[in-house]
Amino acid sequence: METELLAQQLMRTFLRVSRAMRPNLNEIPKGILPMHVAVLHHIHTCPCSQSELAEHIHSSPATVSTMIGNLARRGLVERQPSATDRRVVMLSITPSGVALLHVMQAQMLEKLNLRLQKFTPEECLRLAEAQALLERLFV
Numbered sequence: 001m002e003t004e005l006l007a008q009q010l011m012r013t014f015l016r017v018s019r020a021m022r023p024n025l026n027e028i029p030k031g032i033l034p035m036h037v038a039v040l041h042h043i044h045t046c047p048c049s050q051s052e053l054a055e056h057i058h059s060s061p062a063t064v065s066t067m068i069g070n071l072a073r074r075g076l077v078e079r080q081p082s083a084t085d086r087r088v089v090m091l092s093i094t095p096s097g098v099a100l101l102h103v104m105q106a107q108m109l110e111k112l113n114l115r116l117q118k119f120t121p122e123e124c125l126r127l128a129e130a131q132a133l134l135e136r137l138f139v
Helices: 003-020 034-045 050-056 061-073 095-116 121-138
Strands: 077-081 089-093
Touching: 034 050, 034 061, 034 089, 034 095, 050 061, 050 089, 061 077, 089 095
Parallel strands: none
Antiparallel strands: 077 089
């Protein structure tokens, strides 16, 4: 298969997956976006600086600063100066951020599990193989 065509098909599929996996909007505070879930997850699993986060999510430092400012005002993340370099801003998730992250992840996992139950064991195996390839594609 031609790589350009495959890239277009994958892009369409990723957009559909992204829409399908959105948590129930009634459970999410207004203004929290799917990208915020990814940011909260990253900070929770790997506390980092704002510049490291910007690099990880492929965004500009200004965009990340604005996003973190919004999350900090909501009490979901905290910013602290680095102990070793006061110019560096370190990020950590608050207990409220962890609670919101767990609710949103549980909703997404429930949706995915319900969809996976429609597949045969063989199809699930093929999806697992495809997942490994996708992981390789993006890592």
